[in-house]
Amino acid sequence: MAKTKTQYVCQNCGYISPRYLGRCPECGAWNQMVEEVATAPQVKAFNQVTGTVAKPQKLTDVNITKEPRVKTKLGEFNRVLGGGVVLGSLVLIGGDPGIGKSTLLLQVSGQLQATGGKVLYVSGEESASQIKLRADRLNVSGDNLYIYPENDMGNIKQTIDEIKPDFLVIDSIQTMNEPSLNSVVGSVSQVREITAELMRIAKSKQVTTFIVGHVTKEGNIAGPKILEHMVDTVLYFEGDMHHTYRILRSVKNRFGSTNEIGIFEMQGDGLIEVANPSEVFLEERLQNANGSAVVVSMEGTRPILVEIQSLITPTLFGNAKRTASGLDYNRVSLIMAVLEKRANLMLQNQDAYLKATGGVKLNEPAIDLAMAVSIASSYKDMGVLPTDCFIGEIGLTGEVRRVNRIEQRVKEAAKLGFKRAFVPKNNLSRWEPPKDIEVVGVKTLAQTLKLVF
Template identity: 75%
Template structure:
């Protein structure tokens, strides 16, 4: 028996130390080092085994055959979009989100659909019993002859059952509750999560099994565990939303098989998650006509154009320093735009409190929203409304110029589809695309020109 060794591991970044430290020297987190027992087990050297038990050997590049592996389409079009066109066989997908946001509900619905279309699904839960999952499945109307439930946390037993059942899809809910029996560290520790994920990756790649993994998130919103967890998997999805509202956003932050920053919009109902095929209508349906401090922008999330209303409230400050408060927008970007408005457009904003938000709970962080931000701030400051059928797209430079943005034709077509009559775009974008008839496209070069066009 190998001698046990004590070490201290940072639960935030995975840094290991032989002695206790109050602050992690790698990530700077305080009180994050936890005592763990490291017990090395002897391993065979020089032999690498695939998940199916076959020995792997080096291959010549010319001898590697590319087999056509078509993506598997689910019945949820929003999920297919976020995954880049469907499920890739043999991929490892990590889904993170706040507690109660709907991660398990989504995976249970998808599992039932995959089982009904001819796939064999194994749902492994370390947090719920089989009876609890059955109750939720009945509420969601999920049932199939090839849908297996397995409440277990021991990775040795899980791997043995996967080898015996040979499922096409496996759901692990959640990775923080799984335990590698060969390791003496606590469940949910950095070492356990790393080894469990490595085992799942070998299963997915060696056997061609698609594995969905649920991950808990920290207070900061990041997936709990070492950062290497996100590097090991093929796709990382975040489930976002407000627990007090019914709409949820599934966002792709990493995807080896498709576009990153792609989003899918869902609505949480009593019967489960329902996809929202046209989120722009939802984000704009409660917009007040004639209200000052409002501007609409066409933001591009991955490959999807979405119309979002940006609202601003500018009011004289009652204190010495003006406040800048944002919701769904980057506060540094708002401060930058306000500085440009003051310097290049003559708006005295240094003694004004500014409150800005992206309506609908969506988060925007791309350069093309700069012009709509500036117009909404100027609208509230001057107390003048913008025309309800106007839309604004463009990046604002520090010298007050309006810089070109990507996919301008896609954005204009989306605005026209929802009934907008005029759209302000950068001048340099006019020669790059052919715009549809029925919508006036106005090119501007400076911020002053854009404000003059918006307010006359």
């Protein structure tokens, strides 16, 4: 009888070691090595991407066909996916517990079955009666929607062969169990093998598959990184459980842009898409409040107006404190250093607290100018005109550098009633600004502050 071989696998990154290690040498995590039975890799005779036997062919002989898509009634969901659900794709959705992942997928399942396709909703966390109660609350029903509370992959594959669904939902991947593996449910080897099996089903049988993934306390999808590498699309469902707004963000998409976001509002009867998020982010803004500036940020192909708030107060201790919410901490420190050096603002003995309102995360160069004006407004205790908005990147020498898609940004600001937009002067060439908004071209940060205050 052959001796059983064991190995130790890191549950955080998937690193394999022949012996136990207290600290993973790959990711540095402590106490994550779990003993598992080593199994020989299964060799597949077909290509995992196409589901057929792969053959080399000339690039000029490859036929290009546009991937077929199915549109749901949630326009924001379609936008994030790049224009609709791609048939035969594998989509991973991650998010904090209770954020609304199951609610979103149950709504999408109801809309997909209304198009005539069969949907198999597999849940390893809830019973059929629990899912039925949620479906009644969301007004989801239909003869083409099948609920299957099961976590055994053998039974799930058999059911897929019997029902032959067009769409498959796995809620969640960490609760599924592959009986052929001698490891605990949710381990690295289980998640890796189940994801590979789901990918083979999606590609070979053209079953569009949605996978729900748990997240760690750091905000990353639990399990090995190979989980995100194998799927076609990775979406993060973000938001605060104490607020009603949710943001669906694309971080990987083989069929569309990775910069798109969709905004939803959680209500009693489910998720409602927010068609104009700029109004949502600005509706509670105080008039003539100091420490406030509005930026026109691009999220994918959509311009969004977001208020950046700053609170600058004298520090009570030796080292000044810097805090940022929704903004990059290093970018905040950089802008404050430029303000001190190029605009003569004494900020080294000031505590700074900055926030992007609405729960949105801003991380693009065009927010620099609005951030600097917001900090200067709070420091000087002088308000900014509520009809002003700011667009521009700031260099270390204090210059205001050009940004992309300036026409779309200014048009969005004019549509929402803003009367003046401060933009980089180099962006004023080769386009005609709208007549209902004054566009002010600035070259330096110091010049901008003189015009504003």
